[in-house]
Amino acid sequence: MKRRFKYRAYPTLAQERWLYAELKHQKKLYNYMLEMRSQMWEYGSVSVSMYEQINPLSKLRENSHYSEHPQDLQVSTLKRLNAAYDNFFDRCQDGKAKKKGHPKFKRSVRSVTWSVRKSKVKDKATGTFKRVRQKPIRKTGTRLDRLKVPKLGEVEIRRHRPFLGDPKEVTLKKTARGWYCFIVCEVPDTLKCVPKSACGIDVGTYDFLTTSDGETTPNPRFYRTAERKLAKLQRVLSRRQRGSKRWYKAKDTLAKQADIVACQRLDFLAKTAYSLFHHKGFDAVVAEKLKPSNMVKYRYLAKSISDASWGMCFDWCDWVAKRDGKHFHQVPPHNTSQTCSECCQKSPIKLKLSQRVFHCPSCGLKLDRDHNAALNILHRAACALRGEVWDAILYETRNPLLQQACWG
Numbered sequence: 356m357k358r359r360f361k362y363r364a365y366p367t368l369a370q371e372r373w374l375y376a377e378l379k380h381q382k383k384l385y386n387y388m389l390e391m392r393s394q395m396w397e398y399g400s401v402s403v404s405m406y407e408q409i410n411p412l413s414k415l416r417e418n419s420h421y422s423e424h425p426q427d428l429q430v431s432t433l434k435r436l437n438a439a440y441d442n443f444f445d446r447c448q449d450g451k452a453k454k455k456g457h458p459k460f461k462r463s464v465r466s467v468t469w470s471v472r473k474s475k476v477k478d479k480a481t482g483t484f485k486r487v488r489q490k491p492i493r494k495t496g497t498r499l500d501r502l503k504v505p506k507l508g509e510v511e512i513r514r515h516r517p518f519l520g521d522p523k524e525v526t527l528k529k530t531a532r533g534w535y536c537f538i539v540c541e542v543p544d545t546l547k548c549v550p551k552s553a554c555g556i557d558v559g560t561y562d563f564l565t566t567s568d569g570e571t572t573p574n575p576r577f578y579r580t581a582e583r584k585l586a587k588l589q590r591v592l593s594r595r596q597r598g599s600k601r602w603y604k605a606k607d608t609l610a611k612q613a614d615i616v617a618c619q620r621l622d623f624l625a626k627t628a629y630s631l632f633h634h635k636g637f638d639a640v641v642a643e644k645l646k647p648s649n650m651v652k653y654r655y656l657a658k659s660i661s662d663a664s665w666g667m668c669f670d671w672c673d674w675v676a677k678r679d680g681k682h683f684h685q686v687p688p689h690n691t692s693q694t695c696s697e698c699c700q701k702s703p704i705k706l707k708l709s710q711r712v713f714h715c716p717s718c719g720l721k722l723d724r725d726h727n728a729a730l731n732i733l734h735r736a737a738c739a740l741r742g743e744v745w746d747a748i749l750y751e752t753r754n755p756l757l758q759q760a761c762w763g
């Protein structure tokens with residue numbers, strides 16, 4: 356399993372200038388190699404592989420400006436291009452994909468990546484040589500440690516927590532509010548625990564999350580809160596002369612505000628996912644298999660659905676479960692809020708979104724709409740685990756009177 360650790364980086368002005376030049380060079384290299392691949396295919400029907408582009412790189416570096424830039428970063432750029440092509444080929448093979456999406460030319464590159472090299476180290480006890488991975492960070496014993504960047508030197512980073520496992524890859528990224536360093540480490544897989552408690556979760560725009568125990572998490576609506584501020588900044592930007600100094604200044608301010616909203620959302624989702632497994636203590640969490648990209652097409656709710664970002668929440672639940680040896684499942688979403696969780700009868704009248712209480716006409720159950728849905732999701736997962744088909748058999752399995760009638 357791979358884990359990524361994120362730290363804040365503080366390059367000096369001169370280092371920042373070097374990094375900007377590097378980003379520009381990597382962008383040019385990416386576009387150049389992309390053009391080469393597409394032209395080779397267009398005119399000669401020749402497919403160029405990643406190694407056919409990496410191998411001539413050393414020749415290209417002789418007596419040219421290419422040698423001024425670190426080879427590790429150039430190789431990573433070519434790997435990135437290859438990954439884009441691999442995804443494109445996957446989409447071509449997949450019949451369901453609507454858009455094939457050929458890799459595009461990049462307008463800008465925001466990050467540089469390099470892999471941490473191994474070096475030969477002599478073992479003093481046995482006298483033999485071993486290949487040991489170099490340390491990407493130098494400890495200083497002060498508040499700021501130093502990150503080793505190829506050809507540039509050392510950049511100050513704030514290592515607020517130690518990384519675990521074997522560091523393999525380092526990325527330096529420029530965001531609207533500064534530079535960040537990511538260290539990807541190889542960590543041993545965690546064994547899955549035997550689930551002793553489970554909960555179903557129903558996500559919505561009214562309450563962000565309702566568990567099958569009836570607990571709710573309010574929807575923070577980060578975008579809605581910042582919407583007026585963002586609109587004002589956008590208005591300022593549109594009034595300035597495009598390309599002028601003041602225009603760039605306004606653009607930066609807007610980007611910073613948008614970044615704040617994104618970070619707030621990420622923080623909230625990560626903490627919510629963590630609290631489900633650790634603070635509330637569930638070993639297994641079950642959610643619906645929603646397709647937010649399709650739901651966004653319903654234009655009256657599009658902004659609220661995008662703001663809630665349920666897909667990201669499920670991704671985080673999946674990741675936390677994988678990391679800590681817990682379980683996360685997703686079940687089909689149809690009719691979870693239209694079915695009674697007590698007697699499993701589907702409501703004859705479709706419940707409107709504004710109706711917050713589910714009232715069952717057949718058994719008289721009155722329950723909060725989302726709580727009812729969360730219970731249904733949990734039952735649905737339990738049935739799937741037992742190998743039952745939900746709609747047909749569930750009514751009998753959950754109704755003890757009918758069970759007696761069926762089984763004598």
Ligand SMILES: [Zn+2]
Nearest residue numbers: 695698715718
């Ligand atoms: Zn009922």
